[in-house]
Amino acid sequence: MSNVGIVIVSHSPLVAEGTADMVRQMVGDEVPLAWCGGNGHGGLGTNVEAIMGAIDKAWSEAGVAILVDLGGAETNSEMAVEMIGEPRAQKIIVCNAPIVEGAVMAATEASGGASLREVVATAHELSPS
């Protein structure tokens, strides 16, 4: 698919999946979408391997925007991008935006064929500067 992909990373699988449901309702299958949540051991948290898997699943040559909740999700997402490495890493951006609103807005922007830069800018508009 040529549209930018969206990855949702929450400490809670329920939050991640619920956010993905809301995105799907907005944009249908127009946007590659994947989510992950939980520490991989049944508890709350995020883990790098699952994030790398979600990026693969939502991969688009147009790039991937990642929406995260709390700090560890951001740190783990940045680690995942680094481990994926170039040339793909330069097409993956971790957004600074609220996870639910950011994911819905970014996906809506992406569904219209916007560039990764535009998708990320739309999500960032939701953050207090």
Next chain:
Amino acid sequence: MTALNLSRLITAAADAIAAHAEELTALDQAIGDGDHGLNMKRGFEAVRAETEAYSAKPLPEALKAIGTKLVMTVGGASGPLFGTLFMALGKEISTDPDHANLTAAFGKAIEAVAARGKSQVGQKTMLDVLQPVHDALAVGKTASELADIADAAAEATVPMKALRGRASFLGDRSIGHMDAGARSTALLVRTVAQIIGDKA
């Protein structure tokens, strides 16, 4: 460094983390999300399980592999932070490091951790232990002095206000508690100092 030493280091580090897992979790429960002890223990047990494989590698490769394993198994924000410390150390260290190389590599690894956590010294994090230990190493302090400096540095995070990580949400209420990451870093410094000190 011989294979025997690396294997001793891994065993001692995993033992130290396991022995203090409950203490680390209690520290994290006070001002974080309460999973630090369990997370660190899981990560270091995963490293321990592959001691033989790491010991067979040259030191830089072994450290990078240990870092990657920690990233994948510790979870939380600690996984990438401690993982980055070891991965960056592996990138900079030589196969048979002298004091100058060790000091330089350790300094680079601390910079990598700071970049990963978007943090700096004074924000109530593991950096508040790493940096004074590095500075003491640079001026030639002994292994046992380094271990004491690490403990004192972890202790010195108690009155600090957290500016990074989950504890920062608490603002002033983070004051009065030791940072769990600083404590686990001090534990690891003491462990390494003891093993390397034994050798010297």
